[in-house]
Amino acid sequence: MIDVSGLTVRFGGVTPLDGMDVHFESGTCGLIGPNGAGKTTFFNVLSGFVRPAAGTVRTFGEDLLGMTHFRRARWGLRRTFQTEQAIEQLSVFDNVAMIHEHSKLSGSSRRQDVLQAISFVGLDGDPGAKVGTLPAADRRLVEIARAVVGRPRVVLLDEPAAGLPDQETAHMGDVIRRIPEQTDALTILVDHDMSLVSACCGVTAVLDFGKLIASGPTAEVLRDERVMRAYLGTEDVG
């Protein structure tokens, strides 16, 4: 459960988030919007990389913004980035184990938890293989495994399937859809691929110019007139 109210971020004269209010309950939720709508800025606020000018974020009743950035991962906030961030020189196992060893979880279950996360995303090669030697789709799956290992509470996925071919995107979607049932974590998916969002997310929220313009069941939101306008532009602007 995540409750965002009045979230505002200003960079000089630009306001990427302008009094954003949103509530996500559970499961896999979508967050969409045109380029520059503020989706990644929102994730960066949650990660603690950007300090908001105003607003509050409560995750499962706790004040997320009051936590030091690196402690948020220990609390259970996980994320992936638009650019690939799996560590090339380390093995698949070490990549995932690293998240586990910086969490509050006990080391005795580490090996088991890590291998479970790796098999959950469908990586069935040698866990000792260096990530740098894997194909792009597998490197993306390693990032998902990093996000779900142990006990995540909120998982943020920032365009996890960007640049992947259709077949791999379908597998990725399948994995993303199963994250909440596997880990019980609230999963928020940002993506431009509407078929992926439709396939994974029961509910979806739409951002435009830093404000929430629609939210609700994904199918309804995607048919919403305001959403169409935000993506396609209106005649007087376009």
Add this chain to the structure above:
Amino acid sequence: MAATGVETAETATRPSPSPRGFDARTLVRPAVIAALLLFVLLALPSMLSTYYVDASTQVAIWAIVALGLGLLVGRVGMVSLGQAAVLALGAWVAARLLFATSMPFPVVLLASGLITMVLGTLVGLPALRLSGLYLALITLMLAGAITVVLATTNFPNGGHGFLGYNGSAVHIPAIRRPSIAGTDPAFFRYAVIVAALMFLLALAHVRTRPGRAWAAIRQSESAALAAGINTTLYKLWAFALASFVTGVAGGLLAGSTRYLYSYDFTTQESITLLAVVLMGGIFSLWGAIVAGLLLQLLPQLLNSWGISPDWLTILFGIGVLQVLLTAPAGLVDQVPKDLARLGRLLVGLFRRGVPAGGRAP
């Protein structure tokens, strides 16, 4: 990609498929290293003249310094141009302790390592805010400042106690050596053992939690934070470790040369060090040994062949360019690969029956 083999899917669900498999190869490596170390310790000193024994001692010492810088640059991605100054600090602390106290030499090494660790971590503080070129520049400036301070405060050339100064150029007392390593070959062995311990210390870090955290920071600091890594702690930890080993190397240096001069620790030395560390290879600990050889053995070889070691500055410049362009992992990665390629080429030529020296069509 996913779901390609039945037998591999089974491996992933089995309780303990070891990511670091225990096979014969895991034993061969340490055995080769142990044999090499034994050869260096037992056979090498008696095969070399005093001149080359001394040079080899310097190789061992500078390999430790290169190890420290290699950790910073290769593992964490922080460029320091102040390592010669950190070495000077270690040597200074050790020399003072050796003059002022009667502590055993290993204790002095440990103490100079620890004190240098504290000072070196202070030098590393800018790394929390700066990176890349700016960090390099700041560490260079700090190194310059340390060099100036050491020069103007009469870098120890002997004298009593902690601050004593001996103005006489003739009767400078030598810095003492460990009782078991008074002679040059014995001190060489001593330095090699200390260096081996420092490499083991570094290996213990690189292979475990801090090593993984450093790799994450090197890849992306924000991704490391998002992974729950306290980047401030681990960056300072890297500087602390690099400074510790460099401080220990400083202690060895004090004992090996027995006389220290501030002009031995120039700022240019720090820059040359970075060059040889890059040439040796920053992603492997072996690279540090290659760096030590380049920095301390090569000049002596050139000297004995009658070539001016000044050529090395140019040679290292070309060497760095070569490595940056064609082998980012350095000579330790490139040379074995190229030798293997050459070997295959020669075998291929031989099989095709091309006469020696001839060209394949």
